[in-house]
Amino acid sequence: MKRRLDLNGDAKRPREETGSPTQDAKKQKSVQTKVNPHNQKPYSQNYYKILEKRKLLPVFEAEADFVQLVKEYQVVILVGETGSGKTTQVPQFLVNAGYARKGSKMVACTQPRRVAAMSVSKRVADEMDVPWGQEVGYSVRFEDNTGPNTILKYMTDGMLLREAMSDPKLDRYSVIILDEAHERTLSTDILFGLFKEILPKRLDLRLVVMSATLETEKFQTYFDNAPLMNIPGRLFPVEMYYTPEAERDYVEAAIRTVLQIHCCEGPGDILVFLTGEEEIETAVWRIDADAKEAVAQGKATMELRALPLYGSLPPQAQSRIFDDLPQTPPTRKCVVATNIAETSITIDGVVYVVDPGFSKQKVYNPRIRVESLLVSPISKASANQRAGRAGRTKAGKCFRLYTEVSFNRELTEQTYPEILRSNLGSVVLQLKKLGIEDLVHFDFMDPPAPETLMRALEQLNYLGALSDTGDLTEYGAMMSEFPLDPQLAAMLLNSPKYKCACEALSIVALLSVPTVFFRPRERARVADECKAQFTHANGDHLTLLNTYHAWKTAGESQSWCQDNFVNQRAIKSSDSVRTQLERIMKRFNLSLESTPFSSREYYPNIRKCLLSAFYMQSAHREAQGHYTIVKDAQVVKLHPSCVLSTKPDWVVYNEFVLTKENYIRTVTDVEPEWFFLCAPHYFDLDAFPSGEVKNSLQRLRRKMIKEGQLKEEEE
């Protein structure tokens, strides 16, 4: 039987009824003496001010019951909707209960996003009346704000996973809280499986899984019928509206709905969910135009200002959504956003939500080994999360641009977990490093398709990270230390051999951030002309390298970025990545010595090194002028952003982009001879499908043998 503890009904019951008399006496006493047990200082005024607000949180009353559950059970599941206060309060319950002590084990709470880890830890430090970074801190990539006194640590789930690689039993923690578990990020899912392995070996360790939604049965079953505690959320009511019939064009319908709200509904801002940058920019433009017309025709009494919001928008433009709009004339705000407004960015003051029911979602096709983004219907959980955005400050309304029947019957309960939609190359590498030998029997909450696992194992075996028996090689163990995709890590590890480690570091860092080339639609031509200054005849990778060097030469100047249409945020962040990767390379004593720039081999060495890791992603130009992927025969085109004007016969590419067409993006010209020299095991031509690629490689191979560049092998 599953144990459930439901606080929905009696969340407001007075404290006296729950705690024992002695406990209450102790509490009373500590309040009277007014001393902070963490630093023996008297509590500040601010502490009491915040305390009053904390007492109003629905979760506040649950402390004693929750702590009791954690005492009794190794795993506890806690469900609390938005506004319950679980993220800030639950970790403090555990600290108060003595689960964390200075110089001993800590309480950790993971978050999927770094901003959340940072901001929540600040809030909790204030609540506990201690300096941020002392007793309470955070740890995210590039930033560790913790110290020897830290007893409560907020961190990203990815960071905890990294820690597990060197601390396989997570010995420094007494309790770990996995927050936002319903989001099912790749890292959370791996951690789930990892805890299944660790918990029996660490009977003193406690795990608290916190989630905002319904899939509680699944969580309970997975964690051996762990007890479940329910905390009510605290949102204002949101009235739901559905369309009577399905809409054919959801963008049109969304724009129309915004105008209807604007003309017919009372004051309050509007939030519209669309799927991507282009869609959003078009909609913003249309909404502004249509609203002007409505005002001119006297249909609307207020002005309307539409504002875009998506991740690739510069921070300054993003923050415009928080600006107050003029009171005269009275103006209503309409934010048109991607999924970023579903979880990452909260906009208070939103009263109306328009939800067409779609988002772009990653899908992985193991057959052609390609990840792509597809506009897909959202899940019920996601739809409810969107609706909740209307009820944060007062009662609101949500307009769903689909029928109630399709909400009930067609939407899935939960978004498909990311682990089922991803290339698992780096996941498998991480799991192997974590000591999981048998991946097939690893206890995933949702096991990935066997074909996806096979593809990952095959890829890692080709790269030399796994032996033929599937064991992690020494090279693979080194690869796993880099926070990178396997090919990128391989490129770094191979770079000393090609005497281009510095250049490889720069290129790899630039490939792990969003593109540094800024290209606003209205100034696309100027932007392209600026990019042309950095163009290298051999392709995009070296063009990236040129851009990076130009930025460094210009003293990393902000105005230089503006003048040259370079995304400053992206290039700066690539520089932090580069520093981190360089540190790891130095730790492995890898030579950072470079080929002199004056040498004729400078650029060829970099291209060879690139090929030594990306040979599985190479393409050949066919007689008709299009490219086909080597060993795969998939027809592809060079992406329009590609700088190669000469259409070389052989290229290596960074990614396969599947949109209206099949594109390969970030492409570099390579010499076919290098295939046999850099990746002989992969270019075993007997394993190739017959066709133009095989024929021309066979001719080349014979020529190379004749000229003594290649040794003849047995037939």
Next chain:
DNA sequence: CTAGGTGTA
């Protein structure tokens, strides 16, 4: 003729 948003000692 140009892919969302998260994230990693």
